[in-house]
Amino acid sequence: MVRISERHLSCTVAVLAFFAVGLPLRDADALGQTVSTWKLGPPIVTYWNAGDKLTLTDEIARRAVTGGYNLVWVTDPSQLAIAWQYGLRTQLINQALLTASSLDNPTKLAQLNALIDRYKTSSAAYTYFVTDEPNAKAFADCARLVAHIRQRDPGHLAYINLLPFSCTAEELGTSGDTTAAYNAYLSQYVNTVRPSLLSYDHYQFLTTGDSNGYFKNLAMVGAASRQVGVPFINIVQACGWKSGLTFRVPTGNEMRYLVYTTLAYGAQGISYYYYDTGVTNSGGLINPDGAPTAIYTATAPLNREFVAIAMELQPLRLLGAYHAGMTPPGTMPLASDAPFRLDPPVPSMPYKTLKPVKGMLLGFFGSAAKGNAPSQPTHVLVVNLDYQADDVTTVVGPGNLEAFDTATRMWSPTTVNRTKLCLPPGGGKLVRLQGTASH
Numbered sequence: 001m002v003r004i005s006e007r008h009l010s011c012t013v014a015v016l017a018f019f020a021v022g023l024p025l026r027d028a029d030a031l032g033q034t035v036s037t038w039k040l041g042p043p044i045v046t047y048w049n050a051g052d053k054l055t056l057t058d059e060i061a062r063r064a065v066t067g068g069y070n071l072v073w074v075t076d077p078s079q080l081a082i083a084w085q086y087g088l089r090t091q092l093i094n095q096a097l098l099t100a101s102s103l104d105n106p107t108k109l110a111q112l113n114a115l116i117d118r119y120k121t122s123s124a125a126y127t128y129f130v131t132d133e134p135n136a137k138a139f140a141d142c143a144r145l146v147a148h149i150r151q152r153d154p155g156h157l158a159y160i161n162l163l164p165f166s167c168t169a170e171e172l173g174t175s176g177d178t179t180a181a182y183n184a185y186l187s188q189y190v191n192t193v194r195p196s197l198l199s200y201d202h203y204q205f206l207t208t209g210d211s212n213g214y215f216k217n218l219a220m221v222g223a224a225s226r227q228v229g230v231p232f233i234n235i236v237q238a239c240g241w242k243s244g245l246t247f248r249v250p251t252g253n254e255m256r257y258l259v260y261t262t263l264a265y266g267a268q269g270i271s272y273y274y275y276d277t278g279v280t281n282s283g284g285l286i287n288p289d290g291a292p293t294a295i296y297t298a299t300a301p302l303n304r305e306f307v308a309i310a311m312e313l314q315p316l317r318l319l320g321a322y323h324a325g326m327t328p329p330g331t332m333p334l335a336s337d338a339p340f341r342l343d344p345p346v347p348s349m350p351y352k353t354l355k356p357v358k359g360m361l362l363g364f365f366g367s368a369a370k371g372n373a374p375s376q377p378t379h380v381l382v383v384n385l386d387y388q389a390d391d392v393t394t395v396v397g398p399g400n401l402e403a404f405d406t407a408t409r410m411w412s413p414t415t416v417n418r419t420k421l422c423l424p425p426g427g428g429k430l431v432r433l434q435g436t437a438s439h
Contacts, residue, residue, distance in 0.1 A: 034151040036196045038127075040231050043310035044269030045303045046071035046091070047285055048235060054275060055079065059290070061086040067285070067296055068303025071126060077115070080122040089126035091159060092119050098128055100141035103148055113152060120153040127157035133201075134160065136173030136185055139192040146193055157196055161235065162189065164202040165217040186224045198225045201235035201273060205254060207246040209354030215323075216330025218265040222318065226266070233269030234262040238295050239283035249283035252298030257387040257426025259302045263309050264363030264381045264428065266318030270306055272299065308406040309381065309430050316365040319377050325359015325385065326351040334362055340380040340431070343394045343418065357385045360393060361428075378436035382421055383428035394420050395431055404430040 045068060054060070056072055056079040064072050065086050072083055074090045083090045092098075097115055102108040119125050128149055134142055146158040162185070163172055169181035176184060189195070200221050204214040218234065225232035236258040240249035250258070262270050277284040277293065285296040322334035324346035336345070346359050364377035384391040395401070395418065402413040403421075413434055421429045 033147055033194065034154050036150050036157070037154045038157045038196050040197070040268060040314070041089075042070055043307050043314065044071050044233055044271070045069050045306060046073075046269070047238075047272045048274040049073040049093070056082050056090070058082060061088060063286070063292070063296075064088060067292070067300045068307070070307070073129075077118045077122065080119070080124045083124040084122065088124065090122075090124050091127045091129050092125070093129040098130060098145070100145045103144055112148075116149065116152045120156055125156050127159045128153075130158050130160045132161045133163045135163075135171070136188050138173075139189055143193045146195070159197070159199065160193065160195060162186075162198065162200040162221075164200060165213045165220060166202065166211070182220060186220065190224060190228050195230060197230055197269075198232040199235065199269070199271075200232075201271075203237035203247055203273070205237055205240075205248050205250050206354070207240075207248045210356050212329050212351075212353050215261070215265075215328050215357070218261065218267075219321065219330050219332075222265045222267070222321070226318065231268035232266075233271060234258075234265075234267045235271040235273050236262065238272035238285060238299070239274060239277070239281045241281045250295065251387070252294065253387045253425040255295060255298050255426075256302055256424065257383075257385070259299070259306050260381070260383045260426060260428035261361060261385070263306060263313070264361050264383050265321045266313070266363065266365075268310050268314060270303075305406040308409050309404065312404060312409075312430060313365050313379065313381075315367075316379060317368050317375065319364040319366050319375050321361060321363045323357075323359055323361055323385075325349045326357050328357050334360075338362075338364075339377050340364065340395055340397050342382075343396050346393075356387065359385050360391075361385055379430065379432040381428050381430050382423070384423035384426060387426035389425055391423050392420065393423070394418050397431070397433055400434045401431050402434050404432070406430075 047069065054073050056074045061072065061082050071089045071091060074080060074083065074092055080090060094115060097108060097112045102112045130142060130145055142160055149158040165182050169175050172181050172185040174181045174184035198221055202214055202217040204211045221232050237247065237250055240247050259270060272285060274284055276286045277288055283293060283295055285293055287293055320332065323331045324334040324342055326349045327333045328351050340362060342360060349358055361383040363381040365379040366375045366377045369375040380395065382395055397417050399417055400414055401417060401419045402411040403419055404411055419431060423429060
């Protein structure tokens, strides 16, 4: 992946209420395009691979299962049998054929079609890797390739990962200040490419502190995904490297923080950058000798927690993500009269650039609104934003509550409208009103 240097921004904006897009994806057939029949299925847990050289092996598949991953990369359909044996879904990468230029070359087009026809027949097939971090000027070519894949194989996803909010307008291929440029980038992408899933990456852990665009990027991509009615996946930092700025290797607690904040903003997928430790990087999931790293060990239980919680939330809609304590750029404060609140309230704290965010994050979820009736939150994911210390809080709701156990995937009811939460550093707990099952 191309690494973009972080830029520290000071403006605070509301969640993407001003984001404008065109026709929703369900109307794609009105434009003469083939409608995708791809289904998300279980929430995605995957990793970023090392280009197209990570050939799937039995060892990699076993390690994926042990680590709680459910989507692996393959470089050729011949590796699908391995994925199928371990119950894994696959992403096919072929940078020679899965490119828009193949559509203009009869020989390559025939090879591309043969590749698609071979891949799509496997029950382990899930997605085609198209490109990483395209400039807006490349969207037209992306759209051509996505439309071709969708026409030939509507049941599987054409995957594109977008640039982060920390880019300049020039890097994005748009114009305006940072916020306007990124809004334009997202808008042009969904209108031109008409994706079935949004994906982006944003890395915040520097050796000098924490960059301040992480939550704003989550809010903007999450809002865009809800507006066009598609899920989104967040690629998070799992290694350290030097590229303009120096990024540190995250700790296990910081990885928990990334997992739970991603969930609280409504994501249905998480990916880790990246799989193996390279020459210029440290951390990652796997050492050069094939041994798992400390990050792999730390994320193995977190991946299962992610799937358990995201599966519970999948039938619902994020109604808002609210911060109590610090409110970093692009975030919304928790109102004192919110349907779910904390007792005692978390006092407001000043936010400072490069300093860790402190306080609590509450993601409100509920069923989609019917008619003119406003949606009411029935579920709340409470996250301790302090990744250096445990915290204890009490969540109070508009009725009797029950808490979700990620290990058993069972709910524990109470007879009162409050429940005490003991949250590990960066961790969270899902709570709901009794009688509001999401399934």
